[in-house]
Amino acid sequence: MKKIINDPAQYTDDMLKGIYRAHSDQVGYVNNDLRCYCTKKKVPGKVSIITGGGTGHLPLFLGYVGENLLDGCAVGSVFQSPSAEQIFEISKEVNNGGGILYLYGNYTGDIMNFDMAAEMCDLEDIKTASIVGADDVNSNADPVARRGVAGIFFMYKCAGAKAAQMGTLDEVLAAAQKAKDNTRTVGFALTPCVIPEVGHSNFTLGENEMAMGMGIHGEPGVWNGPIKTADELAAESLDTLLKDMPLASGDEVALLINGLGATSIEELYILSNSVSQQLEDKGISIYRTFVGEFATSMEMMGASISIMKVDRETKAMLDMPVSTPFYCQK
Structure with a gap:
């Protein structure tokens, strides 16, 4: 294995530390958890969009947190899902009062943890909606069971644009759904x-x-x-x-x-x-x-x-x- 790393077990956290040092004016993390990646720019009343997934896919997933795109990203270890607790902490941090859209890839672990986070948000009276990217045609004949891959970029763009226009949670979800369907x-x-x-x-x-x-x-x-x-x-x-x-x-x-x-x-x-x-x-x-x-x-x-x-x-x-x-x- 030839990689520019320190301890393989610290690969994700060392990478995140480097990002935060280089881009401290744009992104940060919450509750001393490096894996809770959030934008530093908040817009009152705007729908917030949160994604998440394993390390190893940059710029997917955290690379799309920023102006007119996403508001937060839960970061898992390499090719592993983030935790429900991390998603929940990000949700509380980036909540602008307009509701939260969870937009992520169609993978079992991610679905389970985002669903758990949504239940935790319900207890805090934070309104959420969810949609998964599922664009990989060769992964399954059934569109519902397909993997989410690079096409999720189009969903990020459309949902992010609608949120930036101060669309409602239903309208932001509809924009993501339209991109997904096409x-x-x-x-x-x-x-x-x-x-x-x-x-x-x-x-x-x-x-x-x-x-x-x-x-x-x-x-x-x-x-x-x-x-x-x-x-x-x-x-x-x-x-x-x-x-x-x-x-x-x-x-x-x-x-x-x-x-x-x-x-x-x-x-x-x-x-x-x-x-x-x-x-x-x-x-x-x-x-x-x-x-x-x-x-x-x-x-x-x-x-x-x-x-x-x-x-x-x-x-x-x-x-x-x-x-x-x-x-x-x-």
Whole structure:
């Protein structure tokens, strides 16, 4: 294992200490718990949005806490869920009086702990609503059972924009739901990653082998086989995406090309070009393209492709400027 760390058991807390020292003007933590990550900017009456999940996916999840996006994030250890108590403490800290939306990935441990936190909030007369991202098409035929991956970025953007516009809790939830209903993702891995506390790869791929549909925690994909070209990956991914969410010529989408941690930005733009050309060939126009790292898996090499069908309302939400220590959009 080659990593710039101290004690593997302190990986998450050491990382958080570094973030707080570097960005103390924007974010902090509550009750002396580094894992209770919160914005320092509060807007009275605004709906607060809280997310959470395991370390290892930066900028997901905590990287989206900031202006016109999220208000807090419960941080778990690498690939592990945060606790209900941490979510509850964050809820009390960021509560602005407009209610709280819990927006997080569709994973069993997260669901259980966010539900417990919601019950604790009820006892404090803090109103909450919940929604999970579930955009990974290859993870399950049933949309309800799908994993939440990079497409949750679109949910963050739309919910954050509606909250910034002082929408009600129901309106913020509806904005997140609309983004969810219109978003799909396909991902693929070229290498495994190493979890610091484990010290070795979490799965194995051959020298010239890749995995289509691999999850961001190393969950099995739909096939392992020889590495394909960018054009081939784009074609297979779009075939999967468009079968699940049919789009017609003349429709408009937002496109997200996401690197999983060790893929160069040059390669992501090659993939983006392939996907864009093939969408254009189908008569589907791209309103806005996002290229970079939005939801990673430690140092895994690979990428994911997300598309969201857009209309006038969602385009305006995507265009809202945002600012966090990890992501800015003017």
